[in-house]
Amino acid sequence: MAGLTLYRKLVDSHTVVALDADNVLLYADLHIMNEYTSPQAFAGLAEHGRKVPVPGQQLAVVDHIIPTHAETPRVIRDPASALQARNLKRNCDLHGIPLFDTDDPLQGIEHVITPEHGIIRPGMVVLCGDSHTTTYGAFGALGFGIGTSEVEHVLATQTLVYRVARDMRIRVDGLLPHGTTSKDLILHIIARISAQGARGYAVEFTGEAIRALSMEARMTLCNMTVEAGARGALIAPDATSIAYVLDRAPDIDAAMAQRARAAWAELVSDEDARFDAELVFDAAVVEPYVTWGTSPDQAIPVGARVPHPADAADAIARASAERALGYIGLAAGASLQGLPVQRVFIGSCTNGRIEDLRAVADVVRGRKVAPGVRAMVVPGSGAVRDQAEAEGIAAQLRAAGFEWRKPGCSMCLAMNDDVLTPGERCASTTNRNFEGRQGRAGRTHLMSPAMAAAAAVTGCITDVRRLEIQHV
Template sequence: MAPRTLYQKLVDSHTVATIDEDNVLLYCDLHLMNEYTSPQAFAGLHEQGRGVLAPGQNVAVVSHIIPTHPGPVRVIADPASALQAANLRANCERHAIPLFDTNDRLQGIEHVVAPEHGMIRPGMVVICGDSHTTTYGALGALGFGIGTSEVEHVLATQTLVYRMARTMRIRVDGRLPRGTTAKDLVLMIIGRIGAQGARGYVVEYCGGAIEALSVEARFTLCNMTVEAAARGALIAPDAAAIDYVLDRAPDMDAAQRAAARRHWAGLRSDEGAVFDQEYRFDAAQVEPHVTWGTSPDQVLPISARVPGVAPGMDEAGQRSTQRALAYTGLQPGQPLDGTAIQHVFIGSCTNGRIEDLRAVAEVVRGRRVARGVRAMVVPGSGAVRRQAEQEGIAAVLVQAGFEWRQPGCSMCLAMNDDVLAEGVRCASTTNRNFEGRQGRGAITHLMSPAMAAAAAVTGTITDVRKLEPSHA
């Protein structure tokens, strides 16, 4: 047999039938659902008189529409959103599907909840009606987003008609310098290859810099790879990833754990496996990165200046640059460092985990949120929120002037009542900076949690490496 990539191994091991040279019927180990992409799928299922084939291999989470205001009980005030949540609850009850509901103490963002509760394991195929399902590649699982009609098919059959992707390998050597993170790395990569640079590909990351990342940092990397239009992202599971999974697998006995370790250790691309596209980057060259425009690939190191229309730029590039500058209100040649902000949002499935909140606390300890800035921290899950409170992180944030919120997607996409006003400029740890993403006319600058924390305490987009360590 010819050497195979990790992606090819995962697809081969889940192929129920080959449809043609480009498409297979793929078995799905786990299907995650949320409140906004499942209602039509259930309706279609019920119209056909079908049930859910494998309820235990489906899990639902309410996260996008719920309010995050502090308080013991959360009530969804918007009638349309409340109906979405009620419909999901009714559908889950009807089909015996586990649900993390609005006031479940373990509720959170689906891509934070699933791995932290041991649902994601190496070698799995995991799908969800959400593009950031690529997150699970951090554990050696093939995760990708699907559409509503596909959700219905999976509910009925636990399979999916799947079009094969091409393969891309991105090797990152060296080590990330002080003050830089996986968020900076992935923003740099997206900036280099473009917002369409991985379209049609599943990306496999490798190299010393990737191996040195924590598992939570790998989640960030794989999560945002979809912003280069990738169909998936993978990192071969190493000891760190396997330990992470087994620490969250109380259902496995000693013999099962030993067998799992042996199997999972083999989940890697074969020596000599051929990729359709390859890139190589040096982590040592990565600076803190910040987006300046309205697409994640419109990004630059913090030391750079806002670009203008460059010589030789094609017509589409010119239009995109001009429109982004008009929307963000920035001027060509203006330094990114020092740009005033009015809001800071820390959270999302990209950067709402405990490691992210620790990084924020490290920056803001002994400091105060700048006058005129509103700063919010929304943990990725109830478990993250409680851990942050137990570690004293929440107290540090509140003392510094941050709002300490309930978990949820919140201002990442403004589907609830966490919405920015027009013209407000926000330093955000989220994954997308599209026009109106966080509110109509609002301006989003993507950055790492540490960089967002630095912006909160200075009132401007600030190179976190310039801040003197706090001794508080």
């Protein structure tokens, strides 16, 4: 009998009952909610007179609709959004669910605050009504997004009817070159395999390049794996991830840590485990990437030229490329380098952590935001914001002309008052660039924090490797 993959070990250890050959009733260690995917779920509970049996394994955050301007206290002025926040608090109070509310000093984006407080641990199953829950795979935890009806089911039962995914292993050999990041790596991978290349799979990342990544970089990688259609992303726990968790989990004492290390050491794919698909990439060839279209897989190295739709693999891809070029305002064969931008957005659950802000500071040091560019930095959490203040990063960014905002999802998805105006072109560190994602008729180019910082100080898409970087 073949060994088990890490993914199957996690699924099997959380299976309450097998429903049929493809579906199981899956137990969730943690369920995270936000203000926009939970209202109908709570309404369903109320309609049927149901309670939440394990409120301590729920966690709620106000993050998508919250404004990020410097006003204190933070006030949600949009009536519909304010109602969502009030309803979330009312429901959390009713059921005894912990809430990071609007003015909580530790408030922030759900996928940033949970890891930084040691809440995410290897071996867990974590569910959330947000597709980028795959972020937690960086810890060897199975995280994935669920729909509103499923949110209600999890609240009522702490379980989910779950269709088991297939297994894919992606090995990345070598090391990333200077000037490239895990954001460039995942854009490189998605561009190669397409936005549907991992559809139906849980992806396990392995290889020298993956082991060399920091936890922040691993979270970026797993966060964006869903943009290739993946149903999950995993990296086996190692010394890096275990140290990150133990440093942030005050409830784990020495004896418990010893037992945890022994248990987490088992969270690896067996040597004879069989994967349904295996891919290999070379980190050494990865360059800084930028999207040219309206899907994360429409991305190229910054020095390459926009592809011709006629070269697309099929008619559907050709039509998609033609539409994307029309929306984004580019011509086939054009160079992205030197393309003027009017906005720069640095933040999101993909790239709003302290490591990301340090990379921005390195690029910005000694420079100013270019004339005609509005650039904003939105920390992923209150803790990240405080740390950036303490390290002098915030002061440096403000002096350079950046807007230093309060934490939240912000311009990532235009559900608040941080939006692009029609026609504005934005260098963005977010995870999606489809039509209208950051504002109606706004044009988004995805890239790493360092690349976005380079765009801010030069006023155009620029290969960050061409700038002299002053590290401290």
